[in-house]
Amino acid sequence: MRVHIATDHAGMELSAHLVRHLTAAGYEMVDHGPAEYDALDDYPGLCINAARAVAAERAEGKDSLGIVLGGSGNGEQIAANKVEGIRAALAWNLDTAKLARQHNDANVVAVGGRQHSLEEATAIIEAFLAEPFSEDERHVRRIGKISTYEQTSEVVM
Numbered sequence: 001m002r003v004h005i006a007t008d009h010a011g012m013e014l015s016a017h018l019v020r021h022l023t024a025a026g027y028e029m030v031d032h033g034p035a036e037y038d039a040l041d042d043y044p045g046l047c048i049n050a051a052r053a054v055a056a057e058r059a060e061g062k063d064s065l066g067i068v069l070g071g072s073g074n075g076e077q078i079a080a081n082k083v084e085g086i087r088a089a090l091a092w093n094l095d096t097a098k099l100a101r102q103h104n105d106a107n108v109v110a111v112g113g114r115q116h117s118l119e120e121a122t123a124i125i126e127a128f129l130a131e132p133f134s135e136d137e138r139h140v141r142r143i144g145k146i147s148t149y150e151q152t153s154e155v156v157m
Contacts, residue, residue, distance in 0.1 A: 011069030011113035
């Protein structure tokens with residue numbers, strides 16, 4: 001599986017660790033940056049680029065997911081969710097990571113690098129990457145309603 005990753009300065013240590021760790025675990029990692037530390041960097045473009053790559057590959061039928069990191073993960077999740085076809089979920093424990101995949105077929109996970117130890121953040125991301133979508137009809141239906149709104153601005157009840 002290909003995994004796209006992006007961060008800002010607050011998640012650089014975690015990002016570097018994840019690239020090494022997940023590569024060793026067999027994932028094909030694509031690092032969208034940044035290449036060097038800058039305390040004043042801006043995360044939106046980095047996270048959007050990672051999300052765009054995930055969306056493009058999934059549209060081609062490829063099995064890819066994304067990881068966006070920052071101090072809290074909130075802004076990074078918001079930026080990623082602006083990309084059509086992306087369902088980015090902020091995960092803060094194993095359950096939220098697994099449920100994001102099981103129920104929402106989330107394709108990008110956001111994690112706050114300043115909110116967890118290296119070990120906790122790694123476990124959260126591993127749980128997200130390993131968990132399949134349930135394919136349950138109610139979840140498929142709900143995701144379809146979100147997609148309809150995203151594409152047409154029509155609210156389906």
